[in-house]
Amino acid sequence: MSYRYAYNTRDIKFILKEWLPVDEVLAFDRYKNYYSKEDLDPIVDQVRKVAEEVIAPTAEDGETIGVRFEDGKVYIPPSFHKAHRFLQDQGWGASNFDIAGEGCLPFTVFGLLWEIMSGANAALMPYVGNAGAVASVIHHYASDELKKKFLPNLLNGTWGGTMCLTEPSAGSDVGDMLSKAYPTDQPGLYKIKGQKIFITVGDRDDVENIIHLFLARIDGAAKGTKGLSLFIMPKYWINEDGTVVDNDVQSAGIEHKMGLKGQATVQLVVGENDGCRAYLIGNPPDENGVGQGIMQMFNMMNEARLDTGRLATAVASNAYWNAKDYGKERVQGRLLTNPKSGRVTINKHEDVKRMYLLNKATTEACRALLAKCYYYEDVREFAPDKERRKWAQSKLDVLTPLCKAYPSDEAWGLIAESLQSYGGYGYCEDYPAANAARDCKIWSIWEGTNFIQAMDLIGRKWTQGKGVPFGMTLKEIEDFIGANKGSLEGMDKEIGHLEKALAAYRGIQMMAAGYAQSGKIGLMAVFARRILTATAQLYCGYLLLDQAVIAKKKMAELGEGHYDYNFYLGKVISARYYLNNAVPNVWHVADLVKIGDTSVIEAPDEIFEY
Amino acid sequence: MSYRYAYNTRDIKFILKEWLPVDEVLAFDRYKNYYSKEDLDPIVDQVRKVAEEVIAPTAEDGETIGVRFEDGKVYIPPSFHKAHRFLQDQGWGASNFDIAGEGCLPFTVFGLLWEIMSGANAALMPYVGNAGAVASVIHHYASDELKKKFLPNLLNGTWGGTMCLTEPSAGSDVGDMLSKAYPTDQPGLYKIKGQKIFITVGDRDDVENIIHLFLARIDGAAKGTKGLSLFIMPKYWINEDGTVVDNDVQSAGIEHKMGLKGQATVQLVVGENDGCRAYLIGNPPDENGVGQGIMQMFNMMNEARLDTGRLATAVASNAYWNAKDYGKERVQGRLLTNPKSGRVTINKHEDVKRMYLLNKATTEACRALLAKCYYYEDVREFAPDKERRKWAQSKLDVLTPLCKAYPSDEAWGLIAESLQSYGGYGYCEDYPAANAARDCKIWSIWEGTNFIQAMDLIGRKWTQGKGVPFGMTLKEIEDFIGANKGSLEGMDKEIGHLEKALAAYRGIQMMAAGYAQSGKIGLMAVFARRILTATAQLYCGYLLLDQAVIAKKKMAELGEGHYDYNFYLGKVISARYYLNNAVPNVWHVADLVKIGDTSVIEAPDEIFEY
Secondary structure, three states, X not given: OOOOOOOOOHHHHHHHHHHOOHHHHXXXXXXXXXXXXXXXXXXXXXXXXXXXXXXXXXXXXXHHOOOEEEOOEEEOOHHHHXXXXXXXXXXXXXXXXXXXXXXXXXXXXXXXXXXXXXOOOOOOHHHHHHHHHHHHHXXXXXXHHHHHHHHHHHHOOOEEEEEEOOEOOEOOOHHHOXXXXXXXXXXXXXXXEEEEEEEEOOOOOOOOEEEEEEEEEEOOOOOOHHHEEEEEXXXXXXXXXXXXXXXXXXXXXXXXXXXXXXXXXXXXXXXXXXXXXXXXXXXXXXXXXXXXXXXXXXXXHHHHHHHHHHHHHHHHHHHHHHHHHHHHHXXXXXXXXXXXXXXXXXXXXXXXXXXXXXXXXXXXXXXXXXHHHHHHHHHHHHOOOHHHHXXXXXXXXXXXXXXXXXXXXXXXXXXXXXXXXXXXXXXXXXXXXXXXXXXXHHHHOOOOOHHHHHHHHHHHHOOHHHHHHHHHHHHHHHHHHHHHOOOOOOXXXXXXXXXXXXXXXXXXXXXXXXXXXXXOHHHHHHHHHHHHHHHHHXXXXXXXXXXXXXXXXXXXXXXXXXXXXXXXXXXXXXXXXXXXXXXXXXXXXXXXXXXXXXXXXXXXXXXXXX | OOOOOOOOOHHHHHHHHHHOOHHHHHOOHHHHOOOOHHHHHHHHHHHHHXXXXXXXXXXXXXXXXXXXXXXXEEEOOHHHHHHHHHHHHOOOOHHHHOOOXXXXXXXXXHHHHHHHHHOOOXXXXXXXXXXXXXXXXXXXXXXXXXXXXXXXXXXXXXXXXEEEOOEOOEOOOHHHOOOEEEXXXXXXXXXXXXXXXXXXXXXXXXXXXXXXXXXXXXXXXXXXXXXXXXXXXXXXXXXXXOOEEEOOEEEEEEXXXXXXXXXXXXXXXXXXXXXXXXXXXXXXXXXXXXXXXXXXXXXXXXXXXXXHHHHHHHHHHHHHHHHHHHHHHOEEEEEOOEEEEEEEEHHHOHHHHHHHHHHHHHHHHHHHHHHHHHHHHHHHHXXXXXXXXXXXXXXXXXXXXXXXXXXXXXXXXXHHHHHHHOHHHHHXXXXXXXHHHHHHHHHHOOOOOHHHHHHHHHXXXXXXXXXXXXXXXXXXXXXXXXXXXXXXXXXXXXXHHHHHHHHHHHHHHHHHHHHHHOOOHHHHHHHHHHHHHHHHHHHHHHHHHHHHHHHHHHHHHHOOOOOOHHHHHHHHHHHHHHHHHHOHHHHHHHHHHHHOOOHHHHOOHHHHHO
């Protein structure tokens, strides 16, 4: 039994009830008649229970049974069918993405609940959630007629949903895709031809139909991403009377992956028999051949980017909590500081504690970053004030690449340390760390590689809106420092590091701008990923200190004897560890950018033969 | 077909023929009648061919067939049998460890040949090599009678060999092991009882017998590691007439590992029927109950530590060369610096080149570090001058923990970047990166975890011999800087970084000493692994610059048109990348040590519940 669910929800409750301005969200018209702050703890507890009892038991099947491809059909583990159905029926599934629906949970809450569930079986969640993401695109951009046709069964889990972008010869360069769409006699209806690969949950045997959002170029449209359009392409065509017929969408195979073995990753061949029909979302390309597809797809993509960071955070967190549970039981060695006291459990050793604290602080940093964005999603969508909605959107624009890349980059190293803490057993599949490591590696790649995120950050988000939104984010950190410097007892050093990092970060921006202006644009690419990491560390350092301000107050209030004291102490220690060990990397990266090594740029291809 | 061998041997030839003082080694009595410098290229080429044609084709079987445990027997893939036999018969196997034998290859050469073979199937090599390592211990410490009995069949591959240390309740704390040995009427002969786990190639179906080096405590000996003795424990007992009988050494199971699936990792139950006999190596415990076992085992262990670093280097190198081969074929995207030139192969993109150069420079750094140690092994063993042998031993003492830990720590990140460079295909087992990632993770754990290596470095090697040997290693770097500062054209900046790193490193030592003296010894543990990394980066920075000095001369000599010019250019670019991107981490670590965060030390266990 390699899988074991060990999630702790205390940090999530803290975020919801003590840190984020959830009161503001719950007061929105959308939510005010449905939820109050008192409901949040029971909801979290309920989902934690569902995750443990319904979702976690399916994880092992994902590994042992896996996904099977036979005669053009994709079969997923039977326990996945049941878990998907259960989640839908109990209201924890795609219906929460129903923007027009009643009684939905706030994004702020649901985002964190989804993390709790993702930690229980990351491979399962796209079967449940992707239909909701498809529904969200349809809600925002499709005609009422199409909404009526597709939304109900997507939101209730009768149909699955996917996002079809990547092709055999076009991945990161989405604008080079070859899939084509041809108009028919009926306006809005097109014939589709093309191939797609790496389609997550692209086929499955547990739903009646699958609704693909399919990106293709309408015949004659412009080249590149701007010529693309987005289509609703059902696996089975739905006739007016509700009967269905085959729509010439064939599964051609599945990928054999390093991890996430329960998650179908499907190759699709579309319209090979000239029989695939699909509905255009929005308008056909304009007189310049410019379609609306890529903009629409980004609606879904940005959500998928947050989800990627969340998956990485969830899997790394669960690996960490498993590791510390093991460390409490496993007796080995003596204390370096007190060898005569006899053998101890390994969780007492300094280097093991270091591995745990690295994990605890970094996963809390990632969770804080993501949670902030779930909150901005609520404000962007439902705040009554238009300016505030715009403000939230600009925050999301800045933070989304960090949310996608930082947790998915860190997870690889974090899980390696959880694994390391077991000793040799960590390498055995009987314990969950190896599985977590195998699962997590795709998240630095899909939904736009982490390099694409980094270039999005420094190439677009730094300068978007003349740099005002990004500047406001740095200003937020500056204001925090101003408000707390000298007044946060025992944490002067940590606030000092945040201040030093902020100054160093502004230096990075100056130097990068210098590189861009002096024709050394290639250097921006060389440093992009390191700069993204530094950006996230700066911002997360601020978030963890912001949480520590609250935690310090609570510690003083509760006193050492209180059962909850150690949670708040842990928040303060997380902040200290992160500010003293992770945040200094910001000025280290500044140092590297300043050195400005050009070896990568100058290296001719030929040297890599050796 | 997930496995693909893509090794390039040019750097290895450079090390042997242009960098290391191989002339000195070939002039030793041991070698002078057998090998000359002109033989080295053909030998390397021959082994590269064997690796590709004989070893690499078995790698896939390791993954697909794997190791099977049935009715107390361990079965390994049939192709492993053949490859093992072939390597032995052709002289590439255990016989090279025959210290008394004639015509053996120098360690300096064989160490690098073993890397070439390890890159072709890392799971196979312990089946071939561990018998040689066992033979080496027997050669150094056992009686002539035992040598005569065991060496021939170990060295010719008729028998396998293992090292039995770890027990279910004693891993890193080897002194706590429970295995016992009881004297018999015959001096030197003992009865053994105990359990061992994680025994690499601990059982197999392709050899006639397996000779275990078994660590146990003779009844009544002292507690802790000092009471341990080492035994030769055959799987089948060999009668005087050469017939064999069962020796009560039972295989109880195998581990299901994340990678290295072709490598048997075996649980052994020994003497359960009171029928296991073994020969003591050396003398019984003295009057204080102190045995010779741990010292003897370290002979093998130190060799195993070099081998661990070599395996990590080999697998990371092969993953990198595969990645760059893929990158030459795969067309995607446009150049950031010249988008209008159309689609390019991905090996042209800055961030992909960065991933390749990170891999190239770091694997070359690891290879240089290891090769230096293979050379010291030759000098230690065969130099005519005793002082020089001692000198080489002291170098090995200092560098062994770096050799074990640095490559095995780096491999995880390096392979992740090779994998990342493929995009989504990197996550698919059809390409070799995922396999390499799964294989490499054990190497940071076995043969003494990398934390144990780090404490060996800063707790023992820094101060061993009153700090003279370690100080000499730093002096070597200082002398190099003195000799080359201002005279290595175009690399002033890089030499400046080495100088800055050396000063920072001495600062780390001062600060750590201060922590130790002021009762903050726990902080040494907290920073140990980071300090080990910094140590390796400092030393490897020196080695790569030392290589660049030669490469620069050759470039000037050969001129740009020469077919070999790009190899030397690559060496210079590796050095530049490493000195400008990796070596600055030394002063970053110094910065962290100076900050001296105590959060890990102060964290009570309870905070890790959250």
